Amino acid sequence: MTELAIEASNLTRKFGAMTAVSSLNLQVDKQMIYGFLGPNGSGKTTVIRLLTGLLKPTAGEVNVLGCNLPGDAEKLRRQIGYMTQKFSLYDDLTVKENMQFIARIYGLTPKEQKARHDELMSIYQLTKLNQQLSGSLSGGQKQRLALACAVMHKPKLLFLDEPTSAVDPENRREFWEQLFDLCDQGITILVSTHYMDEAERCHKLAILKNGVKCADDSPDRLMTNMPAKVVEVSSNNLRQLKQQLIILPEVVSASQLGAHLRVLLTNDIVDPMAFLNSTKMINAKTEMQTVRASLEDVFVLSTSSNLSHQSEVHQVKP
Numbered sequence: 566m567t568e569l570a571i572e573a574s575n576l577t578r579k580f581g582a583m584t585a586v587s588s589l590n591l592q593v594d595k596q597m598i599y600g601f602l603g604p605n606g607s608g609k610t611t612v613i614r615l616l617t618g619l620l621k622p623t624a625g626e627v628n629v630l631g632c633n634l635p636g637d638a639e640k641l642r643r644q645i646g647y648m649t650q651k652f653s654l655y656d657d658l659t660v661k662e663n664m665q666f667i668a669r670i671y672g673l674t675p676k677e678q679k680a681r682h683d684e685l686m687s688i689y690q691l692t693k694l695n696q697q698l699s700g701s702l703s704g705g706q707k708q709r710l711a712l713a714c715a716v717m718h719k720p721k722l723l724f725l726d727e728p729t730s731a732v733d734p735e736n737r738r739e740f741w742e743q744l745f746d747l748c749d750q751g752i753t754i755l756v757s758t759h760y761m762d763e764a765e766r767c768h769k770l771a772i773l774k775n776g777v778k779c780a781d782d783s784p785d786r787l788m789t790n791m792p793a794k795v796v797e798v799s800s801n802n803l804r805q806l807k808q809q810l811i812i813l814p815e816v817v818s819a820s821q822l823g824a825h826l827r828v829l830l831t832n833d834i835v836d837p838m839a840f841l842n843s844t845k846m847i848n849a850k851t852e853m854q855t856v857r858a859s860l861e862d863v864f865v866l867s868t869s870s871n872l873s874h875q876s877e878v879h880q881v882k883p
């Protein structure tokens with residue numbers, strides 16, 4: 566049986582009357598990259614802070630790397646790394662000084678500091694930037710420095726809260742290669758993101774909405790088992806067609822992608838083409854085909870504000 570790095574049951578966190586995280590059950594296997602995908606304010610950062618011991622839960626149980634939280638938070642701290650959304654290092658210190666500062670916080674001896682510093686500078690391509698003020702680094706360079714600092718003390722578990730929000734696609738791809746290298750070395754990674762391409766790279770993924778987990782599985786299984794049908798429609802009246810379709814209860818969403826309208830239909834529609842034809846909104850110039858669900862479709866369905874659709878999404882994983 567695979568060992569768990571994180572286990573949470575009924576984890577709940579309220580801020581006053583507002584419930585930021587609601588009865589969350591979570592199991593994360595060791596040595597995997599587990600993603601949190603959710604819209605703004607869905608509770609991703611709050612969950613991460615609860616799992617790092619930085620925030621106390623209102624209710625529920627959390628065990629991370631064998632430490633029961635919040636009681637064992639201090640014991641856990643040495644075993645985890647945390648990279649926050651914002652660049653949290655000192656702008657007016659050089660790259661080297663920031664690394665030294667973090668190394669001292671983690672109590673590395675001068676000899677360990679030197680060895681780790683040289684190793685990380687090389688892995689994260691920071692050697693030439695050693696004496697540069699951190700505030701003057703590019704977004705991608707800052708991110709590499711932040712990751713180097715987060716792994717300084719060789720944590721077993723890494724929390725990354727929207728780590729690539731300020732970097733371009735090429736740097737993002739490179740960053741993910743580094744994450745897979747870390748995973749290969751035995752590190753478990755929990756990462757929150759807004760990006761579908763990033764979410765699709767995770768071994769497993771939870772989708773959060775208003776503090777509630779609405780789906781939890783591998784990206785592939787989420788797409789294969791999505792309880793809705795997807796039809797691509799091309800026509801000469803896409804904008805008008807969209808307005809007509811989205812008011813139908815069977816239509817979860819209709820969004821334009823270039824020359825197509827991507828239409829999500831509830832699963833009880835057995836023959837999507839016949840259904841769309843029966844709406845009489847389709848004209849002689851309309852072409853339709855059913856297509857495989859994308860992760861974005863799963864996300865749209867999971868976070869749809871239509872409650873009748875929402876109840877179905879919970880069936881993504883019973």
Ligand SMILES: Nc1ncnc2c1ncn2[C@@H]1O[C@H](COP(=O)(O)OP(=O)(O)OP(=O)(O)O)[C@@H](O)[C@H]1O
Binds near residue numbers: 606
């Ligand atoms: N310290 C706090 N006090 C009051 N409300 C808070 C606090 N921290 C978070 N919240 C609220 O909890 C909800 C979830 O916030 P959280 O930052 O966890 O979401 P998120 O999914 O990380 O959002 P984003 O993607 O925008 O970073 C929000 O409504 C937020 O305003």
